[in-house]
Amino acid sequence: xxxxxxxxxxxxxxxxxxxxxxxxxxxxxxxxxxxxxxxxxxxxxxxxxxxxxxxxxxxxxxxxxxxxxxxxxxxxxxxxxxxxxxxxxxxxxxxxxxxxxxxxxxxxxxxxxxxxxxxxxxxxxxxxxxxxxxxxxxxxxxxxxxxxxxxxxxxxxxxxxxxxxxxxxxxxxxxxxxxxxxxxxxxxxxxxxxxxxxxxxxxxxxxxxxxxxxxxxxxxxxxxxxxxxxxxxxxxxxxxxxxxxxxxxxxxxxxxxxxxxxxxxxxxxxxxxxxxxxxxxxxxxxxxxxxxxxxxxxxxxxxxxxxxxxxxxxxxx
Amino acid sequence: xxxxxxxxxxxxxxxxxxxxxxxxxxxxxxxxxxxxxxxxxxxxxxxxxxxxxxxxxxxxxxxxxxxxxxxxxxxxxxxxxxxxxxxxxxxxxxxxxxxxxxxxxxxxxxxxxxxx
Numbered sequence: 001x002x003x004x005x006x007x008x009x010x011x012x013x014x015x016x017x018x019x020x021x022x023x024x025x026x027x028x029x030x031x032x033x034x035x036x037x038x039x040x041x042x043x044x045x046x047x048x049x050x051x052x053x054x055x056x057x058x059x060x061x062x063x064x065x066x067x068x069x070x071x072x073x074x075x076x077x078x079x080x081x082x083x084x085x086x087x088x089x090x091x092x093x094x095x096x097x098x099x100x101x102x103x104x105x106x107x108x109x110x111x112x113x114x115x116x117x118x119x120x121x122x123x124x125x126x127x128x129x130x131x132x133x134x135x136x137x138x139x140x141x142x143x144x145x146x147x148x149x150x151x152x153x154x155x156x157x158x159x160x161x162x163x164x165x166x167x168x169x170x171x172x173x174x175x176x177x178x179x180x181x182x183x184x185x186x187x188x189x190x191x192x193x194x195x196x197x198x199x200x201x202x203x204x205x206x207x208x209x210x211x212x213x214x215x216x217x218x219x220x221x222x223x224x225x226x227x228x229x230x231x232x233x234x235x236x237x238x239x240x241x242x243x244x245x246x247x248x249x250x251x252x253x254x255x256x257x258x259x260x261x262x263x264x265x266x267x268x269x270x271x272x273x274x275x276x277x278x279x280x281x282x283x284x285x286x287x288x289x290x291x292x293x294x295x296x297x298x299x300x301x302x303x304x305x306x307x308x309x310x311x312x313x314x315x316x317x
Numbered sequence: 318x319x320x321x322x323x324x325x326x327x328x329x330x331x332x333x334x335x336x337x338x339x340x341x342x343x344x345x346x347x348x349x350x351x352x353x354x355x356x357x358x359x360x361x362x363x364x365x366x367x368x369x370x371x372x373x374x375x376x377x378x379x380x381x382x383x384x385x386x387x388x389x390x391x392x393x394x395x396x397x398x399x400x401x402x403x404x405x406x407x408x409x410x411x412x413x414x415x416x417x418x419x420x421x422x423x424x425x426x427x428x429x430x431x432x433x
Contacts, residue, residue: 004320005320008320008323008324009323012323012324012326012327015327015331016327016330016331016334019330019331019334019335019354020334022338022350022351022354023334023335023337023338023342023351023354028344028346028347028350031347031350032346032350035350035353035354038354038357042357042361045324045327045361045364046364048320048324049320049321049324049361049364049365049367049368049378049379050367050368050371050377050378050379051364051367051368051378051379051384051387052378053384053385053388054360054364054384054387054388054391057387057388057391057392058391061391061392061395062353062357062391062394062395065395066353066394066395066398069395069398069399069402070346070349070350070398070402073346073402073405073406074346076406076409077346077405077406077409078409078413087341087343088340088341088343092341093341096337096340096341097337097341099336100333100334100336100337100340101333103332103333103336104329104330104332104333104334104336105329105333106329107328107329107332107333107362108325108326108329108330110329111322111325111326111328111329111362111365112322112325112326114325114366114369118366118369118370119370120369120370120371120372120380121370121380121381121382122370122371122372122375122377122379122380122381123372123374123375125377125380125381125382126372126375126377137377137381138381138384138385138388140381141381141382141384141385142385142388142389145382146382146385149385149386149389150389153389153392153393156393156396157392157393157396160396160397160399160400161396163400164399164400164403167400167403167404167407169407169410179403179406217388219388219391219392296392300395303395303396303399304399306403306406307403307407
């Protein structure tokens with residue numbers, strides 16, 4: 001364990017210098033590239049903090065999908081024109097820097113003054129876990145103790161997709177999402193998009209299945225599934241469905257509806273909204289996780305694919 | 318110094334950096350990037366609190382409640398980023414620029430802008 005502190009210090013220095021570089025560099029595309037590396041380093045920090053579930057999510061979602069989103073946007077946007085975008089004056093920047101440093105110092109003081117011994121819900125979370133049939137307490141929190149948060153989140157994702165689609169130009173409604181369309185893909189990318197998805201889907205199913213007992217679960221599995229779909233879309237092997245496709249819309253709301261239906265059934269069968277009848281917790285949680293995985297994967301892919309665009313007026317495609 | 322304290326200080330610095338970038342960067346996409354950095358710092362603070370709540374008796378490396386909150390937060394942060402990026406792209410497609418400052422009347426030090 002003597003190497004541990006050295007690794008931690010090195011990791012902290014690396015992540016801080018990368019963050020400084022992301023803020024300081026002038027090229028937007030470079031900053032987006034830096035953010036991908038930053039996400040992977042953050043995933044390592046999560047491992048060092050003992051949160052492997054979060055590390056998986058951070059690596060797949062925070063680094064992978066968010067990175068792709070930002071890189072695509074940086075590549076599509078016209079380069080910042082220095083005459084057009086005026087930076088704040090040096091005096092103002094200094095003032096903002098001092099105030100930001102004050103906020104950081106305040107947070108640092110909070111970290112140093114955290115109460116001892118630390119309050120923890122870990123024993124309480126472990127005490128009731130056998131009743132749910134789960135072995136992973138994080139899944140227990142997400143789908144049993146605080147299932148209402150997860151239900152709300154799955155609805156937020158549907159609403160986010162509706163918000164994204166509403167940004168479409170009037171003439172483009174009913175078209176296919178176009179943000180992932182690119183110049184004809186090279187052979188290597190097309191080959192990768194044909195070979196990788198079967199393995200990716202297997203990995204996703206594995207991550208989903210072990211999520212009940214070990215780090216993993218629906219969000220991580222859905223992110224991997226979405227990544228495989230997006231790879232196929234970027235390579236141009238398939239087109240995203242038009243936003244008016246009824247089948248796709250059912251897929252988008254399917255997870256939330258199944259979750260809600262099981263939650264409402266809990267009122268009659270177990271005396272509370274989102275409560276599970278005795279002995280039925282594990283199978284019901286698996287059903288919810290499976291449907292949510294599918295829906296979240298579709299939603300994440302569609303969020304990356306962007307609002308629908310008119311095929312004829314789309315520039316640069 | 319424990320790893321929780323070390324990464325806690327690191328997270329505090331990340332929040333400060335993200336805040337500075339959010340206010341000072343003129344480009345909208347850079348503001349989104351800085352905001353994600355800020356959010357990442359906040360998530361790490363949750364991770365630090367979770368780590369301090371580790372329960373060796375049950376073999377847990379951290380308090381699962383803040384960890385679950387962060388997983389939910391990461392997914393929502395991605396959805397929010399996707400909408401923000403779509404807004405910026407739409408703004409750029411409509412106005413042909415990515416800066417956020419309002420169109421000012423042409424001053425002596427600025428070239429006159431075409432208003433279509």
